[in-house]
Amino acid sequence: MSHHSEASVVPVAALEPPYYMAVFTAVRTQDQSGYSETSARLEDLVKDVPGFLGMDHAQTPDGLGITVSYFRDADALTKWRNDVEHRAAQSRGRADWYQHYTLHVAKVERSHEFSRTEAPQSPTAG
Secondary structure, three states: OOOOOOOOOOOOOOOOOOEEEEEEEEEEOOOOOOHHHHHHHHHHHHOOOOOEEEEEEEEOOOOEEEEEEEEOOHHHHHHHHOOHHHHHHHHHHHHHHEEEEEEEEEEEOOOOOOOOOOOOOOOOOO
16 A cells, blocks of 8 residues: 555654554556555555554655554454455555565564654754
8 A cells, every 4th residue: 555645744653562563565566557546445444444553654766665554453453454355455466566565564562752842953053
């Protein structure tokens, strides 16, 4: 899933462990017909999965996309993996949209975050 809104760039906040994450890394093919619509539909659909916590996405200029989805527990992740529309999109992705992809699933045991609350001081500021 790589269709992402143009909202401000803010990562998913640190969550209370344990929780699960699925890291999907992909390089797409030239043929992307229908991809954006399907991706947008899946983004809407996953939000309705009980236990879905959020999603981060990044895309390099040369086409490597990384999507990290966070789930409260393994059952929520399994429910998403088995969703009928999601499975159909996976099949279409293998047939048309992806040159290569990997999926890593992990249980998160530690999580923390940092957020700058004010502008950094210039090293020459007095």
